Amino acid sequence: MTETILKIEDLTVSFDGFKAINNLNLSLKKGELRVIIGPNGAGKTTLQDVITGKVQPTTGQVYFKGRKITGLSEHEVARLGIGRKFQTPRVYLNLTVRQNLDLACNRNKNLLSTLFKTIPSTEKRHVVGLLETIGLTAKADLSASLLSHGEKQRLEIGMLVAQSPDLLLVDEPVAGLTDEETENVGALLLALAESHSIIVIEHDMEFVRQIARQVTVLHQGSVLFEGMMDEVQTNPNVIEVYLGK
Numbered sequence: 001m002t003e004t005i006l007k008i009e010d011l012t013v014s015f016d017g018f019k020a021i022n023n024l025n026l027s028l029k030k031g032e033l034r035v036i037i038g039p040n041g042a043g044k045t046t047l048q049d050v051i052t053g054k055v056q057p058t059t060g061q062v063y064f065k066g067r068k069i070t071g072l073s074e075h076e077v078a079r080l081g082i083g084r085k086f087q088t089p090r091v092y093l094n095l096t097v098r099q100n101l102d103l104a105c106n107r108n109k110n111l112l113s114t115l116f117k118t119i120p121s122t123e124k125r126h127v128v129g130l131l132e133t134i135g136l137t138a139k140a141d142l143s144a145s146l147l148s149h150g151e152k153q154r155l156e157i158g159m160l161v162a163q164s165p166d167l168l169l170v171d172e173p174v175a176g177l178t179d180e181e182t183e184n185v186g187a188l189l190l191a192l193a194e195s196h197s198i199i200v201i202e203h204d205m206e207f208v209r210q211i212a213r214q215v216t217v218l219h220q221g222s223v224l225f226e227g228m229m230d231e232v233q234t235n236p237n238v239i240e241v242y243l244g245k
């Protein structure tokens with residue numbers, strides 16, 4: 001049986017009595033690529049905040065690799081192997097693509113010593129592999145400021161992967177991208193899904209169709225429906241609250 005990497009049990013998050021997350025249960029198998037969708041206000045951001053330790057739940061638990069992580073700080077959760085990518089790319093614009101990846105490999109070390117030290121050959125190979133994975137080998141020595149928005153998204157995904165997380169949490173990676181860039185990011189996520197567990201939070205239904213296997217639909221802080229994309233699209237409850245808008 002495939003191992004469960006993330007388990008969320010009876011989770012509730014109240015803000016001044018308002019339940020942004022309301023008794024939510026969710027389970028993710030190791031190696032799974034899961035897409036979470038839901039209308040504005042469904043609780044998608046709050047759920048990511050709880051998983052990553054930014055917000056503590058009012059009740060309920062989060063387990064990662066069998067270990068309870070509720071109550072841990074963002075830093076501790078990241079160290080245990082959950083990498084979070086926010087919607088807007090956060091890359092160093094004044095560094096090259098390669099330097100961004102070098103830094104990500106040495107996240108806990110000093111910025112200057114990383115940039116000026118001699119990089120060990122294993123790490124160089126790691127970065128070369130990452131550049132290839134994210135499709136930016138030809139732009140490795142260009143300033144990140146010269147990348148398109150989609151390329152910056154792929155670079156930041158590469159920077160997350162550089163830290164060898166077990167679970168990637170990716171928030172709306174294709175918002176504002178052209179069709180071609182959207183396809184590239186989708187292809188990258190599918191390639192990464194071969195060796196990582198990934199949760200993608202997404203609004204763009206075309207993109208969800210491109211990458212989705214199992215989809216979880218959130219509504220008013222709870223799971224409204226879970227299933228494959230074709231089941232989601234034909235479920236009357238989902239159509240009413242989300243697709244039918």
Ligand code: ADP
Binds near residue numbers: 018020038047
């Ligand atoms: P989504 O990301 O799906 O749009 P959110 O998780 O941002 O949803 O928000 C879920 C609900 O919780 C919304 O109604 C939002 O207004 C409310 N909410 C989120 N954060 C706070 C907060 N810090 N204080 C009060 N209400 C909040």
